[in-house]
Amino acid sequence: MCWKTFVPWWLAAICLAASLMTPATAWCQDAAQDSQSDASADDDKTLREQTVYIPFSKLRDVFEKEGRGVFLPYDQFQTLWKAAREKNPAGVPNAADQPPVDAILVQATSEATVQADVVQVEATLEIELLRKGWNTIPLNLKNTAIQSATLGDQPARITAKADGSYQLVVKNPGQQDNRIELKLVYVRAFNKSPGQNSVSLSAPQAPVNRWKIRVPGSDAKINVSPMIAASESPASNPTATAGDADATAADDAEPNDSKPNDSKPKADETVLWAFVGAAPEVSIRWTAKSEGASGMTALTSVQTAQQTHFAEGAVRTRAQVNYSISRAQLKQLIVDVPSDQKVVNVADANIRKWDVEVQDDKQRITVELFEPAEGQQALMIELEKFIDETMMQRIETPIIEAIGVGRQQGFVVTKVDPELRMELTAREGLLQIDASELPPTLAGQKWANAFRYSALPYKLELSLEKIKPRIEIDQLVEAYLMPSRLTLESYVVFDIQQTGVFQLEMDVPSGYTIEQVVGRAQGQAQPAAVESHDVTGQNNTRLQINLSRKAIGKIGVWVQMYKTLTDPNLLTPTGNASDVQIDIPKGDQTYRSRLDGHVVVYAPESLRLNPNRNNGMRAVSFTEAFSKVQSTRDSRYSGTRPTLAFTFSDQPSDLQVNVLRRNPSVTARQLLVTDVESGVVKYRCTLFFEIRYSGVKSLRIDVPDSIADKLQNQSGGLRDSVMQPQPDDVAEGYVAWQLSAESELNGQKTVVLAWDKNIAELEVGQSVQIDVPAIVPQDVDRSWGQIVITKSETLDVQPVGQPTGLRPIDPSVDLMPGANVKDAAAAMEFHDAWTLSLAATRYQVQPMKRTSIERALVRNVLTRSGYRNVHAMYRVRSAEQRLALLLPAEAEFDSQPARINGAPVPMERGDKDQLFIPLSGQTPDDEFVLSLRYTVKGGSDDISLPEFPDQPALQKIYLAVYLPEEWTLLSSSGPWTEEFTWRRQQFTEVAPVPNQDEQRLQQWVSEGINTMQDSVFQTDGTMFLYSALRPDPPPEGNLSLTTAKQSMIGGLILTCLIVLGLLTMATRLAGKVSVLVLLGIAVAGCCVLTPNFSQHLLGLPAVSGMLMLLLVWGAWGTQHATKAVYRSIRTGWNRPAKEASAEDETAATAEQTPPEPSSQDDQEDEIDEEFLIADDDNSNESNDRKEADNE
CATH class of the missing domain: 2.60.40 (Immunoglobulin-like)
Structure with missing residues (x-):
């Protein structure tokens, strides 16, 4: 492809890509801009470090402009800065700054207009968004049809919820609060009924919720529920009520005119403004105003309920007058009452004012109302009349008559105070009824009489009489x-x-x-x-x-x-x-x-x-x-x-x-206490005079001359003096004394005289004679007394010769009432003249034990961990201030190891591991219970008791040892007596049963002593009880127990019997019988030497072992008997031929050999030969069987 061809395709691809990328690029730019804006907003909130350079010449102006500051090195500032950033990272808002809710419905203004068959509501809602992002605001609006919803000039996003209500969905783009306004138009059909229409609207809830309601027709009656306040439009005058409550009129000014459709009401419509608050539902009811009977007067009937209360001095009447008004309204009510009655009050909420006018023998009450009455109107009239006793003979109940009514009927009830008695003297126009026939306003009360009248006038005359108590x-x-x-x-x-x-x-x-x-x-x-x-x-x-x-x-x-x-x-x-x-x-x-x-x-x-x-x-x-x-x-x-x-x-x-x-009667009782000590004799004479019938001015006593100057009068309120002159009847060697007070002596009088007499110090074994002087009361009707002798511990006092006029008595039982002499050695009683001489002898005193323990209970609980929990209870009587105690060195104490009568006491540590228990508050004559708790490491081989170094007089003591359930007692040693017996609980099991119950032993220790409730000492296992009288101190008095696990003892007995059976199973019967006899002898010896261990020889292991022994012997005997029978049968098959050949050989031998006398040894040899022959035959037979088997 040449480049000329490639260039158009390349340009076309670029253009196509650019056209496709343009919307996405724009959207990305917007998103990027939004993200950049959000990022910039976040960056604004992010705390960043900045470096600020300030010229040195302006440092003071910058840092000390508002006062001196604190400056830190940069490293310290960085530390504080990082800590602050960690506590509140940038961009993380504080939880306290978060709003409690996402959005708030601030206020709502609604206008409801009644149309043909529906009610149309135009509502304006002001909403404040608090949270950023999407928010949902509930609108309620159940069972309504929404016609329109707008936010500004844009449609609002409203979605339906599962319960049939609606909610607004809106987005808050910013962080700040955003207030929006939502306009809603919704309708709902209303219910039509004769005379009244109604509708219930589930409106949005807002704290400020204002409604404007338009109803076709003027002067319509509109009821809104709930309604906090309401106001009528100036062009209309509807009657607005909120349920049964009275509506509170709001300000007369029109609400805000800026709200939607806030136009003036038309002449043929009724407008009502109402404030309903945050109510979830608003109910509206309306009806056209009734015109009534035009040009006609009102038709009125009255129902009265009159109560007359007759009290002492007054008659009070309270009447409830209920008007029923139809056809027209009444603006004024007129009532006549008797002129002798005082009108106290006329009350009702609709009464504007009332006046009383006297007309002849009546009083006319004119009542003006706030609103003209129609339907029902009530009046409460209270009357009062004061009466005296002359008027109580004839008194009439007042008649309350409503003027201008078509019919009046009602009830009259009377009540009288309990202090008055009422009697009916005249009655006209009244029908007496039962209390159950009264209306609800009068029912439930107790009335003296109840009447009903159907028309006026009526007459009820009564007579009152005051009841006398x-x-x-x-x-x-x-x-x-x-x-x-x-x-x-x-x-x-x-x-x-x-x-x-x-x-x-x-x-x-x-x-x-x-x-x-x-x-x-x-x-x-x-x-x-x-x-x-x-x-x-x-x-x-x-x-x-x-x-x-x-x-x-x-x-x-x-x-x-x-x-x-x-x-x-x-x-x-x-x-x-x-x-x-x-x-x-x-x-x-x-x-x-x-x-x-x-x-x-x-x-x-x-x-x-x-x-x-x-x-x-x-x-x-x-x-x-x-x-x-x-x-x-x-x-x-x-x-x-x-x-x-x-x-x-x-x-x-x-x-x-x-x-x-009566003449006075004087009785004298004398208590003479003679305390003989080394070097001195102390006398104390107490005279109890009982003066009866009449008083006496003085009392007379005759005292020996030898002690007259030594007597000390310790009587309070009685003065002693020597009578001058002395009476003629004074005995030789005596002086008459006189005891007197400020006034006459009468009743109980006590005279206390004390004196001392020195004697020589006595050596051991030396004696001295003491003459006891006698003080004689005179001028008394009866005189008797007692002599009590006390002495020190080193002296022995005995009468010399035969005392005259005295008889010995028990000083602990027979002393006169009121006499309390401690440590009295002897006592004598006299009723006439007496003489007494005593011989005092000094002896050497031997020391005695100052502490005695009469009863004790020590409980030792052996645990599986190798420790013993010890609880010791002692019944102690001690004259010591502290009680010394020695415990094992490894003893560990409880939180409160020592208690006296249940109350915790501290323990003091002395020398040589001695412990001392303070006995403060305990007297030598009082017994107390000492409780000790501690834990010591050790087993049952050496059980020691707490040791008292002072070696008190220890009486009987019980020692209870608790062994774990899986352990058993084999033997015991020590100076202790077993207080338990072995009893068979089942056929093969025995267990120790104590002779004394644990609870009874504790009561036995604390018997007669008031102790506090102590915490429970936990015990576990089998109890073995021992006792001893005056046991030796440790270690001679320790108890040693030999124990073992029950499983080990049972296994050993069972193994020995099984092994014995295996070893003796091949012996003859005589040998087996010998073994059983030896076993019986061994068991009997164990019963004598070790009775505790012998109890286990009759238990389940021993019985099982004997059964195994007999089973082994029986199995071996059965096998041997079977073999013998088998051999005898096989031997019987070959015996005839062998016996014939044997007989022939025997006969031949007998013929050749002469007979010799046989001896016992020869006979035994012959028997042995027979057995040998039989064995040979058996061996031959066995060989023959083997050959037959092989064939």
Whole structure:
């Protein structure tokens, strides 16, 4: 091809390629430009390092223009720069800056126009796009037909969702927020019904959602639901409501005129503006306004529900007047009420104002309404009338009459306070009905009477009577008769019935002073709310108790009064008796229907009472006196006791008692404690005087001359002095003392006298005699006492000779009440004159153990890992401050290794691995439970117990060892007694059973000691229990156990028996019997020497081994017997010929050889020969069989 031909083809190819590449190139350029723009945008956000050169002369102006700065070396700046870039790389937006939603529907303005069969809605939606890229905005619009949707002047992308709604799909090209406006036109058919049309629209939801609704026809009634606010168009006056709620009128100004189709309403249409909020569905209902009956008056009927409440001093009426209006509207309502009634209130939401005008014997109420009433209109009228007791005899219920109505009917109900009694005196035009026939507004309440009337007028006349209270009284009067004062305390239970009261009255005796009047609760009686009290009447015999609130039911009142007594026969014991009048206060008789009272008279022991006169009263027991009303004595008047009890009623009562002041009675008890110590004897004499009936001015005691100057009076409030002159009856060697106080002595008095007597220091084995002095109370009715002897540990005190007037007693049991002498060595008691001499001898004291352990339980749990978990419980009594303890060196402690009575205590470490447990708070006489927990490495061959270096007195101790289930006990050694027995659980299995339960052992250790709940000590395996009395310390007292695995023991026994059977299976029967006998002897020896191991010789392995042994022997015997039978059969076939030849040879030999005497050896030889011959025959027979088999 020449070049001329090639050039056109080349040019054509180039042109064709250029024409094909032009669109792609343009698209690529656009894409490249977009990518470049995106890249440039990303580059703008990328942080890049730049170098800026600043002249040295301008450094201060640049870096210190806004204050001093911080300058870093370049390396440090690079480090900070890289760290900042790693935390927030360029182009990665912060999560906090991301918008919570992709897009927001800001507001929606919709205009709904009712057309022929559909409602057309033109909506303008303002949407703000927050996220870059494609966004979807839900529009709802279910069951609607979209006619058009535009974004600006371009069609909008709207797609349908699965649930039938629609959504807008739009792209936000930039990073910034973008606000767009969507215009929608959609329609939906509305429902038609007689008198009303309705439609429900699923509109887009926006927080600002405004609707403009156009309905054909003027003055149409439009209802929109939901509706937050509404406003009417100025050219129309529709009535707009939101459901059953009243619509709140918005601003009178027209909404924004810039919205679509915001034209003025036409004359033949109704326009309503409504704000519905973010509602998912908007319901619109409309109907044309009813014209009514043109030129006619309204047809009205009234239904009333009148309630009249009769209270004390007032009659209150509340009437609900319900109007039913048809044909026309009413702008004004008129009602007549009686002139003697006060109009308190006329209420309804549609009432603008109401006036009252008096016309003759009536009052006319004129009510003006906000809106003319049509259909239903209600009025609530409240009336009130004040009455007094004279008007209560004849009173009429008010009649409320509606003026200008065609018919009035209704209900009249009455209610009366519980304090009043009502009686019907006249009734006209009323029909009494049951409470179940009342309308719902009156049902559910309790009414005295219920009536119904069908027309006016009617008459209801009543008579009211005030109910008087009915009071029942239960009363207890407690009279405290003292020598100088008589106090009456009366607790009265008023049971007030029928009506309440604000005041209570009581009849009180004259001459008494009222000290307290308070309300007090007891049983079912509530405390009375006492506000004040006052004593009135002639001689001040009427007590008025004012209450702060009305009282009804059971209330309790406690009244205390007293009177001073000046009778000399009561003040001092003269021997003459006096009569004392005891007056009884009672509840007032005005409203009293029943009085049931009791009186209890209290007096001290110094007064003896006998009733002289008890008119209108009956003597009862104290139990019956307190049966209805309990005593209010409490802990007061502890020196008195109940002496007399009577019951009384509302009849007049009179009680007089004869009182005699008794002479004083003095009893003396003496406790003389003699404490003998080395070098001194300390005496302490306590005299308990009991003065009864009357007081005494002083007490007399006679003391020995030898100790008079040594006595120390340690009695509080009692002064001692030597009587001057001395009485004539003072014994020789004694001095009379006098004990007195600021006032008379009465009741319990205690005198404490102490003195010391020095004696010589005693050597070991030396004795000294001590004479015990006697202090003698005088002028007493009865005197007795006890002598208690205490001593130091190194002394022994014994009476010298035979004591006079004394008898020995047990100081731990027989001491007098109130005597508490610790470490008493001996005690004696006397009731008359006595003498006592003591001999004190000194001895050498041997030290005793200061710690004793009475009971103990130690549990050792052997684990498979080679450790022992140990829990030791000790019942300890110790006088030490710290308890020393030694544990194995390799012991590891628990988190709380030591506890006393369940409470953790710290452990202190001393020298030579000694541990100390502090016993603070524990007394030597108190027992406590010491609990120890630790872990030690080791097996069962050497089990040791915690060691106490002080070697306390250790009593019985139990040691429980737990072995794993697969291990068994062969033998044990040590100073321990087995506390378990082997019992056969099954035919071939035995197991150890402890003689004591583990739980019972723990209770046995802590018996009688209050311990806290301790954590559970976990145990596992088989328990082997041992016990010992006073075991030796380690290592002599250690317990050693020989253990082995049960499988190994069973396998060994089974193997030995099988091997024995194999070795002895070829022996004769006698040999086998010998083997069994030897086995029995061996088992018996094991039972004696090692009883624990012998238990396994009767278990399953031994039984299995014996069965295998017998099986081997039986198999061998069976085989041998079979062979013998077989040989005998074969021998029987050849025996006749051989026997004939043998007989011939024997006969020939017998003829040639003379017979010789045979011996036993010869016979045995012959037997052996026979066996040999038989063997030869057998061998020959076997050879013959082999030859036959070969043939």
